[in-house]
Each structure stands twice: as structure tokens, then as C-alpha cells.
Amino acid sequence: MPTVVGPSLSSYKHIAPAGSEKSESIESVTYETPRKRKLRSDSAAEAADVNLLSGNSVLTPKKWKSNRRIAASNLKMPEKEVKEASNENLAVEKLSDCLGSKSNWNLRDEEQMRAVKEALHVSKAPSTIVCREGEQRSVFEFVKGCIEQQKAASLYICGCPGTGKSLSMEKVIQQVGDWTKQAGLPLADTLSVNCTSLTKTTDIFSKILGEIEPLTKANSNSSPLQHLQRLFSQKQESSSSRMMLIIADEMDYLITKDRGVLHDLFMLTTLPFSRCILIGVANAIDLADRFLPKLKSRNCKPMVITFRAYSNDQILRILQERLMVFPHVVFQPKALELCARKVAAASGDMRKALCVCRSALEILETEIRGTSGQESQGPTPDDPVVRMDHMANALSKTFKSPVVDTIQSLPQHQQIIICSAAKAFRGSKKDATIVELNKLYVELCKSWTISPAGITEFTNMCTVLNDQGILKIVQARGNKVKRVSLRVDESDITFALQGIRFFRNCLL
Structure with missing residues (x-):
């Protein structure tokens, strides 16, 4: 990137973020290693603040994608499905843009809080019924x-x-x-x-x-x-x-x-x-x-x-439809997406999604009241919305299971063994020998450059998982011919470990 020098030298400098459409300096711009790409909305906001101070700008051309590429990416999909998917995604994007442009709300306002809780209640019939x-x-x-x-x-x-x-x-x-x-x-x-x-x-x-x-x-x-x-x-x-x-x-x-x-x-x-x-x-x-x-x-x-059960996109769209009537942002978009993904994977029950959102809202409300001592005193946070951590806590409470807690508390190699078993026993196959399961375990470890345990240690870890009720080992004369099967549902394994990228990719 060329260095752009302002009208006079100064100790102030500004680094133009990658991906922004406009970038200018207050008095001088110095080339440095670019940081990670920011979201476009954040970059545009930062550039707008600089515009107000300097009035100078350096325009960079906008990235575009040719129609030929777009068409080529959809060759495998029928034209009708492509059109329907595009329309549904467009509706979700429009709702997301609408929600993202709203101002923050006042958590101290009891009337606002009551209205949001009412909108998310299962007994509240929405004005429009979408996705059906x-x-x-x-x-x-x-x-x-x-x-x-x-x-x-x-x-x-x-x-x-x-x-x-x-x-x-x-x-x-x-x-x-x-x-x-x-x-x-x-x-x-x-x-x-x-x-x-x-x-x-x-x-x-x-x-x-x-x-x-x-x-x-x-x-x-x-x-x-x-x-x-x-x-x-x-x-x-x-x-x-x-x-x-x-x-x-x-x-x-x-x-x-x-x-x-x-x-x-x-x-x-x-x-x-x-x-x-x-x-x-x-x-x-x-x-x-x-x-x-x-x-x-x-x-x-x-x-x-x-x-049929609601999909991820449908749950997200219904939640956004219920919230878009408010002039303020209540949930981070990523938090709503997390809720939609988890509920769609578990059951597709829209009532469950509404209960999770209300629970996350109550967690935020408790957090704010706890930090201020009194409702009428204490500063309101800069971003008083339901975040990812609030939603994750609400989901854990809703879908809490002793099996999930046990799997999450296990050492990494035992979790890899469970993932190996979940992959091995999909479909009609319900059990395998220790050697067969160990082979899959070693492949998963090597794919992520993790040193696998030896066969003896592997067998001991399987025995521990058997004692905890996660695996079932059928005794045999030799360790290598012992057969192993799962005692828990694959959905519990997926829910327990999908927060970690390694395991999420393993369970695809």
C-alpha cells in the first residue's frame, strides 16, 4: 500500500482497516502490517468518524463478484430451489440489517422489558405467521x-x-x-x-x-x-x-x-x-x-x-419477526443465530426457542441489577443487549443433561474416543472391536496433529468410559477382540462438544 502524506507531519497516525471503503488520515497515514479484516459495518463506522475530523478521503474500489461465478456456484441446485433459497436468505438478511440499524434500549425501563418478554412468550400470537x-x-x-x-x-x-x-x-x-x-x-x-x-x-x-x-x-x-x-x-x-x-x-x-x-x-x-x-x-x-x-x-x-420441524433459518426468521417491531436492539444477531442452531439441532420446536430467548433476557436482567446494587442507580453498560454468553447459559439450562455435563468434563483424548465412536456407529453399525475403534481414533488424532495414545492406554481409557456409562465394552478373552458400543445418543455428544471447532468438524 502506498504511503499517503497529509498536509503536515504529526505524532498522530491512523491505519486504514482492510475491507473499508474509505480511509483517510487525520494528519498522516503510515503503512503498517494490516490487522485482521473487520466487519464492514465496524470499518465503515470507523471511517465515518475519521471523515468528520479530516474531510480528506482515499477511495478504494469495491469488491464485486461476477454473475458468471454466482451462477456457477449454483449449478448443482435446481433453479426453483436456488430461487427459494435466495428469497429466504434475502428475507433473513433484510431483517438482520433492520435489527442491526436500531439503537440500544434502556434496561431500566420496565415497560420496555415487559413488552419484549411479552413478545417472546409462547402464548403471544404473532401478527404474521411466517415459514408456514x-x-x-x-x-x-x-x-x-x-x-x-x-x-x-x-x-x-x-x-x-x-x-x-x-x-x-x-x-x-x-x-x-x-x-x-x-x-x-x-x-x-x-x-x-x-x-x-x-x-x-x-x-x-x-x-x-x-x-x-x-x-x-x-x-x-x-x-x-x-x-x-x-x-x-x-x-x-x-x-x-x-x-x-x-x-x-x-x-x-x-x-x-x-x-x-x-x-x-x-x-x-x-x-x-x-x-x-x-x-x-x-x-x-x-x-x-x-x-x-x-x-x-x-x-x-x-x-x-x-x-415438519423448523429449520435453523426458519427459527431465526421467526425470532427476528417478533423482535423487529421494537425500535431498539435487544439481542446480538450472533446470539439469535446460536439459539436457532441449537434448537433446530435438538428438536425444531419454536416454543423451546422462545423460552430460551426469554431465559437469556432474564439472565441479562439479573446481571445488570446485580452490578448496580439498585435498579435506579449505577451506570448502564455500553452494550446492554443479550450476548452470546447469555444465550449459551440459557441453552445450557434448557438442555441440561448429566450426560452432556459428563462429556464436557472429560479429558481431551477421551472426548476424541467418544467422537470416534459416534462416527463409527452411524447407520446400521452399532458396535466395533477395540482395534477398529482405535484405528479411527488414531486417524482423528493425526488429522489434527495430536499425538495418539498407545493401544494399552487407549484400552484403559475405554474402560474408564465404560465405568461412566458412556461406552459399553463386551468382555472377551483378549483385549483386541473386545467389542465396544455407545450407551448415549449421538445428539448428546454433538451438543456437548460442538462449541469446540475440532470436535464440531469431527462430527460433521
């Missing part, structure tokens, strides 16, 4: 088709907890109401039932009957189910021909020994003059196959829509 547009569209089209054709049908929605099933149903109910008004069609009677609130599983038929005919009471010789079966087996007056949308949430609770309640509920949609649109929501992915085998033979097997 496809599933919502499928459910809406199903209901729309039933109403247009005046046809009864059933749908089963399944997915792991915290994947947006119930929230999406609320959104669909709103969309159906808006659509029927615009189309000039009669509004469908809607009944939402959380099956966990039922005293008896058969009470769901009483609720359905009460929604259709509020003043009708079943006599002693007729149960609510029988009344509904007669009602849907006879042609109704045109004035009472509105369709009925029934959403049975937590349908798992209707499973009985004879599975009669579930069977009778779905069979209501097959009666000659039924107007029921039944949507069952549950966590069991294979409920329709395991608990309703008779329905398929009667051509009544429900349509199935699966809500």
Missing part, C-alpha cells in the same frame, strides 16, 4: 373446495410440538371467513375443540351437536353421537345447509382402547347428508395408519398434511 405459508395454503384450499362443492371430508394435520400447527389453524379460520364473505357464500359454522379440555372423550359429540342445534338435547334413549348420525343421514332444509368446520386440536387424547371415538368422529363425514369438514390436529405422524385402519377400507381415510 405452504401448509396454510394447502389447508385453506382443502376447506375452500369442501365449501364450494358442499362436500364433507376429513383432514389430518400432524407434526412435532412447536411447529405452528395450532397457530396456522387460527389463520386458516380467518382466511376462510374473509373468503366466504367476498364470494357471497354462507359462512361456515366453526367449532374449535381442544381435546385435552374434555372430561370424557365422548363429550366431543355433545359439543358438535350443541353447535349445530344449541337447543336440542338428546333424550335418554339417544346419545349425542346417535343424534348426529340421524341428523346427517337425512336431507336437511336449505336454510340449515351451511357447512360446519370442526377443528379437533390435540386429537391424540381421543385415542381409547377400542379407538371407537376416533372412528365414529371421522365416520361422521361419510354419512349421506353430512356437512362436516373435520380437521384433526395431533403430534402423532402415523395416527391415521395406526389407529384408523378401518377408515381406508370404507374410503374414509383422511387427507394428511405434515408440519
Whole structure:
């Protein structure tokens, strides 16, 4: 880099950071070995401060990437996937830029703290439900088709907890109401039932009957189910021909020994003059196959829509959507990314991610109050946001496990043995001999220029891990033919060691 000399010599000097678009000196600029590249936002801010003092600048051309390179990097991906990935990444980047440009907030302001905690609460329904547009569209089209054709049908929605099933149903109910008004069609009677609130599983038929005919009471010789079966087996007056949308949430609770309640509920949609649109929501992915085998033979097997676990990018986007309404920064972007990665790897449960964020916020709040003595006194830190260390502590509390703690406290070579076992026993292979495991252990050590232990010491370390319940060694006549297997899940090993780059790369 050439030396740029200012109008006069001075003892002050400024080193232009690499990667910045502008750099100038206060009075003189001296060439020195460049430091590590900074983030563009930090470099730009530093250059802007110097501009205010000097008014002189040296412009450096901006780095660019050709369209040919960009296209070449995506040759292996289908065009549709490339477009969808680009759109999702662009949305996350825009949200990140929006969050990064906000000002810091005041931790002493109880109203601000309360609002953030409320926004991160699992009971707080967001204004917009993102990352579930496809599933919502499928459910809406199903209901729309039933109403247009005046046809009864059933749908089963399944997915792991915290994947947006119930929230999406609320959104669909709103969309159906808006659509029927615009189309000039009669509004469908809607009944939402959380099956966990039922005293008896058969009470769901009483609720359905009460929604259709509020003043009708079943006599002693007729149960609510029988009344509904007669009602849907006879042609109704045109004035009472509105369709009925029934959403049975937590349908798992209707499973009985004879599975009669579930069977009778779905069979209501097959009666000659039924107007029921039944949507069952549950966590069991294979409920329709395991608990309703008779329905398929009667051509009544429900349509199935699966809500898959949230990915890393989806969790991050949902968290950012909830926080972008605030005019201040609450979380460091890297802290949110850490939360999204850990929760996506563990379960993909969005509710768990919200709980972790609230816990991290409470850790920061406790830290600030502890350092100041009193809430109203003491200086506020320069960066009063949830940092990586706060989020890591919250994640440890949420996913705390004795196995994880044990693995993290082990010596390095024993941790390498565990990583070797995790790699060796992926797929169908569940055990290996001491010699086979030792070979993989030696390869991992040499790949990172670590001196491996000898076979005798290796065998002793495996015995220690066996005593701690991490490995299982099957005794044999010779040490070399002893077989070793894992007693812990690979997910626990990954969670315990992924904070160390060496082990994170080993477990890829």
C-alpha cells in the first residue's frame, strides 16, 4: 500500500482497516502490517468518524463478484430451489440489517422489558405467521373446495410440538371467513375443540351437536353421537345447509382402547347428508395408519398434511419477526443465530426457542441489577443487549443433561474416543472391536496433529468410559477382540462438544 502524506507531519497516525471503503488520515497515514479484516459495518463506522475530523478521503474500489461465478456456484441446485433459497436468505438478511440499524434500549425501563418478554412468550400470537405459508395454503384450499362443492371430508394435520400447527389453524379460520364473505357464500359454522379440555372423550359429540342445534338435547334413549348420525343421514332444509368446520386440536387424547371415538368422529363425514369438514390436529405422524385402519377400507381415510420441524433459518426468521417491531436492539444477531442452531439441532420446536430467548433476557436482567446494587442507580453498560454468553447459559439450562455435563468434563483424548465412536456407529453399525475403534481414533488424532495414545492406554481409557456409562465394552478373552458400543445418543455428544471447532468438524 502506498504511503499517503497529509498536509503536515504529526505524532498522530491512523491505519486504514482492510475491507473499508474509505480511509483517510487525520494528519498522516503510515503503512503498517494490516490487522485482521473487520466487519464492514465496524470499518465503515470507523471511517465515518475519521471523515468528520479530516474531510480528506482515499477511495478504494469495491469488491464485486461476477454473475458468471454466482451462477456457477449454483449449478448443482435446481433453479426453483436456488430461487427459494435466495428469497429466504434475502428475507433473513433484510431483517438482520433492520435489527442491526436500531439503537440500544434502556434496561431500566420496565415497560420496555415487559413488552419484549411479552413478545417472546409462547402464548403471544404473532401478527404474521411466517415459514408456514405452504401448509396454510394447502389447508385453506382443502376447506375452500369442501365449501364450494358442499362436500364433507376429513383432514389430518400432524407434526412435532412447536411447529405452528395450532397457530396456522387460527389463520386458516380467518382466511376462510374473509373468503366466504367476498364470494357471497354462507359462512361456515366453526367449532374449535381442544381435546385435552374434555372430561370424557365422548363429550366431543355433545359439543358438535350443541353447535349445530344449541337447543336440542338428546333424550335418554339417544346419545349425542346417535343424534348426529340421524341428523346427517337425512336431507336437511336449505336454510340449515351451511357447512360446519370442526377443528379437533390435540386429537391424540381421543385415542381409547377400542379407538371407537376416533372412528365414529371421522365416520361422521361419510354419512349421506353430512356437512362436516373435520380437521384433526395431533403430534402423532402415523395416527391415521395406526389407529384408523378401518377408515381406508370404507374410503374414509383422511387427507394428511405434515408440519415438519423448523429449520435453523426458519427459527431465526421467526425470532427476528417478533423482535423487529421494537425500535431498539435487544439481542446480538450472533446470539439469535446460536439459539436457532441449537434448537433446530435438538428438536425444531419454536416454543423451546422462545423460552430460551426469554431465559437469556432474564439472565441479562439479573446481571445488570446485580452490578448496580439498585435498579435506579449505577451506570448502564455500553452494550446492554443479550450476548452470546447469555444465550449459551440459557441453552445450557434448557438442555441440561448429566450426560452432556459428563462429556464436557472429560479429558481431551477421551472426548476424541467418544467422537470416534459416534462416527463409527452411524447407520446400521452399532458396535466395533477395540482395534477398529482405535484405528479411527488414531486417524482423528493425526488429522489434527495430536499425538495418539498407545493401544494399552487407549484400552484403559475405554474402560474408564465404560465405568461412566458412556461406552459399553463386551468382555472377551483378549483385549483386541473386545467389542465396544455407545450407551448415549449421538445428539448428546454433538451438543456437548460442538462449541469446540475440532470436535464440531469431527462430527460433521
